Amino acid sequence: PKPKVFTGTELKEAIKNQKVINEAKIYQKNSKVYKDVVGRLHDREDAIFRASKLDQNNPTFKDKLELFRKQNLDEFSQKFGKQTIGVHGRELPKFFENNKE
Numbered sequence: 001p002k003p004k005v006f007t008g009t010e011l012k013e014a015i016k017n018q019k020v021i022n023e024a025k026i027y028q029k030n031s032k033v034y035k036d037v038v039g040r041l042h043d044r045e046d047a048i049f050r051a052s053k054l055d056q057n058n059p060t061f062k063d064k065l066e067l068f069r070k071q072n073l074d075e076f077s078q079k080f081g082k083q084t085i086g087v088h089g090r091e092l093p094k095f096f097e098n099n100k101e
Helices: 008-031 037-054 061-071 073-080
Strands: none
Touching: 061 073
């Protein structure tokens, strides 16, 4: 039988070409299954969207925030509302009481 290659250089080239061919075959197998980062992210978002559509009682962030504000309105009014208490803890005098005319 005749050898396929006659020199060391040809042998190196043949081995290199065979490696390239093998890598291409592996890539072709995996390219059908492989998804990049963006593709996986889109799949995850689609799954979350489908799951949220199944549960119609799923409130959005704005709905949750509005509900929280309604529940704590009195507490917020007391803490952050207009207060007429001075620095020393006493009530501030009203302007109309101090009118000297």
